[in-house]
Amino acid sequence: MTIEKKLYTIDDLIDKASSYITKEEELQKIRDVFEFSKIKHAGQFRQSGEPYFYHPLATAVILTTVYADCDTICAGLLHDVIEDCGVSKQELEDAHGTTVANLVYGVTKISKIHFSTENEALIEYYKKIIVGMSEDVRVIIIKLADRLHNMRTLWAKDEEKQKKIARETLDILAPIAHHLGIHKIKSELEDLSLRYLKPNVFYDIADKLNNTKLERDKVVSDMITSVSNLLKENNIEFEIKGRSKSIYSIYKKLEKGRKFSDIYDLLALRILVDDVQQCYSIIGMIHAKYKPIPKRFKDYIAMPKVNGYQSLHTTVFGIDGYLFEIQIRTRDMDEIAENGVASHWAYKENKNLNQTGTSSTEAKLQFFKSIVELNEDKMSSEEFVNSVKNEILNNNIYVFTPKGDIYELPKGSTPIDFAYCVHTRVGETMVGAIVNDSIVPLDYELQDNDIVKINTNKNSSGPSKEWLNIAKSTRARNKIKTFFTKGAKDTYIERGKAELEKELRKRKLAFNEFLNEENTAEIFKQAKVTDMTDLYLNIGNGRFSGAYVINIIQKKDSPLEKVVFKEIPKHVDGDVIVEGIDKIKVNLANCCNPVPGDEIVGYITKGNGISVHRRCCHNLAFLDNRMVSVIWNPEKTTNKFVTSVFIYCKESDKSLLEIMQKASSSGISIDNIRTNRKIDEVIYDVDLWVRDLEHLNNFIRDLENISYIEKVVRMIK
Secondary structure, eight states, rough: OOOOOOOHHHHHHHHHHHHTTTOOHHHHHHHHHHHHHHHHTTOBOOSSSTTTTTTHHHHHHHHHHHHHHHHHHHHHTTTTTTHOOOOEEEEEEHHHHHHHHHHHHHHHHHHSSOTTTTTTHHHHHHHHHHHHHHHHHHOOOHHHHHHHHHHGGGGGGGGHHHHHHHHHHIIIIIHHHHHTTTTTHHHHHHHHHHHHHSSSHHHHHHHHHTTHHHHHHHHHHHHHHHHHHHHHHHOOOOOOOOOOOHHHHHHHHTTTOOOOGOGGGGGEEEEESSSSSHHHHHHHHHHHHOOTTTTTTTETTTTTTTOOOEEEEEEEEEEGEEEEEEEEEEHHHHHHHHHGGGHHHHHHHTTTOHHHHHHHHHHHHHHHHHGGGGGGGGGHOOOOOOHHHTTTTSSOOEOOOOOEEEEEEOOTOOHHHHHHOOHHHHHEEEEEEEEEEEOOOOOOOTTTTEEEEEEETTOOOOOOGGGGGTSHHHHHHHHHHHHHHHTTTHHHHHHHHHHHHHHHHHHTOOHHTTOOHHHHHHHHHHTOOHHHHHHHHHHHHHSSSSHHHHHHHHTTTTEEETOSSSSSSSSSSSSEEEEEEEEEEEOOOTOOOBTBBBOOEEEEEEEEEEEEEETGGGGGGGGGGGOOOEEEEETTOOOOOOEEEEEEEEHHHHHHHHHHHHHHTTTTTEEEEEEEOOEEEEEEEEEEESSSHHHHHHHHHHTTTTTTEEEEEEOOO
């Protein structure tokens, strides 16, 4: 914890930024912005007495500690110029670029209102923060750095304002820093808040820590020497350091009735190594030499926390019987543990951040983006505030799928909440739940570390209205309400019937003659549906097309029947396996763009190998009978495949941006977008790179849950 006394200089800022920003033109941009901001703030002073400009400079220095990129640092230097200096957004854009101007404008929007967390205006503050995060998370990181410097100089305010700002920080901003995984900012915000809210408690803990400091330092030093010798004997390169416990975290444990002397991790070590394998090797060595405390081992590497935190934790009897909490992690994990989402900008600068890291970041931000949807629902002020407090700023529970994927839910959540958290379709087709290998009722209250399996039935009639009384999360309740108020199921059924009728007219087939008793029985069997309503529903929700249904009858005596290979060849390099042929050129047809999960058929072309089509591709009707059986290669699971969709939207300024954000958060790459504007709607023709059909369908359903998107249709050209 820091009580601000040092007045930084531009040289301090450049020195810290240049440790990870290597491009001289970016460092020069920071210098130029520094001069611009210094001129704009000339003649302004803070209540603490120093020229006002030292505040944005200190904010920028704090941003370097979480490896913020050049634009974020520049925005930190400028974050008050719109509000306090009369500078327009356009002037900033002209002088320093669109990105910097947008970041400064975003910080300005969420900084205009300052009030107590008990004020009714809290609602708007929450909305501003959450919307700011959905637009660009760097806006919130700047806000956190701004608040941290204000807390360091809070001594200049009167006592009433100190408590007001400290309460707002503890209730709102520190939990957001925690959710984003920015530990170093979160921890200092909490300590500083406690100092002003409960000074007697704060200084009592600080005194106890100081009184035992010499003894603790000696024990920690001896333990570091002992562990270091152990690792050197095993030829492991490492970094080891003692780790201090924050005053606020000690306060929270004392508040639960713990004694100061009983808090295990007052004595703590952190070991940093190069790779994951070494982490597990070291934990074995530690447990072999020092007796571990039962049930105190935590593996957050195999099962990371929702905010991206990874580490191994154990508590052991160390030197002279003292208890030590030991954390073991890689250096990259340590950066993410300290800096959270913010650290990813440093990775982009120097470490070539891979797709997994990007997807992880987007997944964390998606939690916040989903709350923006609350703005579009007719909720009372009380409902909105409660949903945000309970689902963002509270201590939530963490539960797992049987495969080990982790989900964060509000306390008190049920299997219904979990199902809708996984995906809307899982919630709508849910018929039961198994928790920790035991069948449980739908109103069962989930606990931390539960393993939850949702049983689904695609023929389910959907959620029950009774679920509204069981579901805890706003997301689940809103999805259930939407199902009934918008008649989602009826919409899919109508859409499916219209698509089938359109396809029949295109092929000049009479509706009643085609859907005779014999044909419908065959269609129900092949499509695995129970009746016509179920058939229309599955066409309407995109499970299969009208063309596929017709081809069941028209192609049932041809090689287009479902392929079942007697023996699947092993070690085939291609994405598609051709029956009876090991090596042949295979192309995915551009007309229908099949992806894994689609039922496919091969067509022997003249001179260009095998062309692979979706079974529902209408172009197959115009090809002759040079067909061959093909299947997707089960050993090829890492590639991505291009496919095309039409997205029909009501006119909206934010539609394209949100579509791109949804794609990014879903791990989908957009290859090309073509826009067709009509009088009252926009149609986007989008080429996407997806892993498989399930990946695509999940993305389509996510888009169709957006209020201004009317429908999403996969195209066959």
